[in-house]
Amino acid sequence: MTTKEKKFVVGAHGPGSRRSQSTGCGSAETSSPKNTSPRSSPQSNEAMRFGDLPEWATELSRFVREAVCFSEVSSKGGQRLIVEDQLIEEPCPLPFDLLWREPLFDQLILNTYKPYEGICAHVDLMRFQDGIAIFSLESACVMHFTRSERGTDTAETQGKEGSSMRIPVFLNPGSLVLMSGEARYLWKHEINRKAGFQIWEGKEIDQERRTSITLRRLCEGPN
Numbered sequence: 061m062t063t064k065e066k067k068f069v070v071g072a073h074g075p076g077s078r079r080s081q082s083t084g085c086g087s088a089e090t091s092s093p094k095n096t097s098p099r100s101s102p103q104s105n106e107a108m109r110f111g112d113l114p115e116w117a118t119e120l121s122r123f124v125r126e127a128v129c130f131s132e133v134s135s136k137g138g139q140r141l142i143v144e145d146q147l148i149e150e151p152c153p154l155p156f157d158l159l160w161r162e163p164l165f166d167q168l169i170l171n172t173y174k175p176y177e178g179i180c181a182h183v184d185l186m187r188f189q190d191g192i193a194i195f196s197l198e199s200a201c202v203m204h205f206t207r208s209e210r211g212t213d214t215a216e217t218q219g220k221e222g223s224s225m226r227i228p229v230f231l232n233p234g235s236l237v238l239m240s241g242e243a244r245y246l247w248k249h250e251i252n253r254k255a256g257f258q259i260w261e262g263k264e265i266d267q268e269r270r271t272s273i274t275l276r277r278l279c280e281g282p283n
């Protein structure tokens with residue numbers, strides 16, 4: 061895998077309160093070596109590494125910086141959009157205080173999923189700092205973001221029928237997801253690959269093996 065294969069950056073960021081308690085599948089926090097995996101099948105494989113990362117992962121960290129610095133939004137110094145007469149400022153995909161910390165990441169988890177295996181809705185453990193990167197490889201998929209119970213629904217996050225908003229994000233093989241701020245603390249992410257759930261533009265996505273590499277940084281102090 062080379063960094064050249066990465067196609068684009070999906071930045072998910074919001075200002076808001078940073079520390080809400082996480083909710084996982086049910087109510088458990090997730091993505092902890094000690095917790096039950098939030099993935100929907102026990103046959104999934106995962107590998108974890110803490111501390112000094114292997115060279116290829118350090119290269120991925122460098123790629124994250126490069127991708128943020130050269131992304132369209134960053135190069136314009138935060139994109140400003142007018143939507144229905146309202147000025148919306150799209151923040152940088154990863155705030156600069158997080159982007160330039162050293163090390164950027166010190167924990168990695170590699171997950172492989174067979175077709176129809178996914179990961180249920182969760183907020184990553186509070187033992188990890190803000191600023192999380194996920195490289196999505198092999199099979200395309202749709203990741204859904206839903207407001208966690210800790211982040212109260214507002215008029216903006218309510219769908220027309222009053223149900224909580226569910227935001228689909230299409231991930232190509234090679235996509236990079238960056239989560240910080242509200243997206244990291246107040247929204248759950250999920251990849252439901254059960255039959256009938258991976259629909260994009262009206263068509264079901266063909267499923268193959270999917271691999272993801274998640275990079276995070278542990279909070280200081282005992283974990």
Ligand SMILES: O=C(O)CCC(=O)C(=O)O
Nearest residue numbers: 091171179184194272274
């Ligand atoms: O496989 C993915 O893309 C998501 C992984 C994830 O959310 C996690 O490990 O916490």
Ligand SMILES: [Fe+2]
Nearest residue numbers: 091183184249
């Ligand atoms: Fe996660």
